Amino acid sequence: MSYGDAMSARVRSEERRAEIVRAALEVIAERGYRGASLAAVAERVGLTQQGLLHYFPTKNALLVAVLEERDQWDAVPDTTWRADLLASLVEYNAMRPGIVQTFSALLGESVTEGHPARAYFTERYRRVRESMSCILRTEYGDRLPNGLTPERTAPLLVAVMDGLQYQWLLDPESVDMPGAFRDFLTLLGER
Amino acid sequence: MSYGDAMSARVRSEERRAEIVRAALEVIAERGYRGASLAAVAERVGLTQQGLLHYFPTKNALLVAVLEERDQWDAVPDTTWRADLLASLVEYNAMRPGIVQTFSALLGESVTEGHPARAYFTERYRRVRESMSCILRTEYGDRLPNGLTPERTAPLLVAVMDGLQYQWLLDPESVDMPGAFRDFLTLLGER
DNA sequence: TCGCCTACCTGTAGACCAGTAGGTTTCGTT
DNA sequence: AACGAAACCTACTGGTCTACAGGTAGGCGA
The missing domain is CATH 1.10.357 (Tetracycline Repressor; domain 2)
Structure with missing residues (x-):
């Protein structure tokens, strides 16, 4: 097992998630949580709505990630x-x-x-x-x-x-x- | 033209509108404006969603009435x-x-x-x-x-x-x- | 009594939305 | 080279939403 490569895959995935959270922040700012559609967030990172659901299985999970980001902040x-x-x-x-x-x-x-x-x-x-x-x-x-x-x-x-x-x-x-x-x-x- | 009866019709209509605005206030409190469906407001006053649209032709018009009520307040x-x-x-x-x-x-x-x-x-x-x-x-x-x-x-x-x-x-x-x-x-x- | 207006109703169009099912491609590992 | 998992995608389901179209019933004035 090559740690270097395994990490790079994980890192890339983690980066993608961060990208998505950032996009979600933007869309929520523009339309609120209720008005923020998964499709709109997905489009902003160049994914389909279902591709986004691969990273966050529900809309709620995405919100949790957004709130956690804030806490860390x-x-x-x-x-x-x-x-x-x-x-x-x-x-x-x-x-x-x-x-x-x-x-x-x-x-x-x-x-x-x-x-x-x-x-x-x-x-x-x-x-x-x-x-x-x-x-x-x-x-x-x-x-x-x-x-x-x-x-x-x-x-x-x-x-x-x-x-x-x-x-x-x-x-x-x-x-x-x-x-x-x-x-x-x-x-x-x-x- | 019977003023008395004409007025009573108008008054009843005005009362209905006030009822609807009150219901809208409640529903907005519970779910926000975006989350407040016309159907939910209508149900609360015993109307169908389309019946409500007879009094307020669009959802926006209903919001305007809500805000005007507040101003008067x-x-x-x-x-x-x-x-x-x-x-x-x-x-x-x-x-x-x-x-x-x-x-x-x-x-x-x-x-x-x-x-x-x-x-x-x-x-x-x-x-x-x-x-x-x-x-x-x-x-x-x-x-x-x-x-x-x-x-x-x-x-x-x-x-x-x-x-x-x-x-x-x-x-x-x-x-x-x-x-x-x-x-x-x-x-x-x-x- | 006739006709009109108000106050509703049913039906439906046309969008959107979250989430599921089940693919296929890509890529690192063995 | 074969395997398996991760990273996506297409297709679809079942639901909800606003709004429009077109009715009907009842009361009021002429």
């Missing part, structure tokens, strides 16, 4: 997170409207009944709020300068990030997302 | 709006998860390309931000206690409201939407 080690880095994250997002649009669309859909991403987002927000609390506690201690606890501030922080994304996606000319977020951070930071 | 005269009333609005919303879910789902979908509600939400947010600026200026003058202008605060206010709604819809047990919103208001109000 912002799985930055907790220690490197600091409040000032949040501003850079928002700035970074402002340069990648595609990704933001994908997950804003998915978040919106996920509140509907029985949506396959609902559990994911519920769990994710719980984690993110917790993580934010930690960051805030490290930065400010048990009370922010304005008197709120980190646990009560975290939902607001998350809400501002998401809410600004929708306003910005709908009307990027009128909404300065990074600027507004910095405004919010100063709101938290000053006493 | 929060078309409270500007003068009665005050910052302290915003907290009651959020509290009120917390008692009507159905409506919140409908419009959160629609907002999420609206960021996708060519969505029929996109223009509506874009325009709406522009108006709401403006309106919020006015409220804040009336309340605080040209500078909030924290130093921000009303124009820079308004997007944050709107973002917090929307963002909290998503977190709350996904996990009402963990998120105290009205409480968190009050926290944010005190954040604005104290110097």
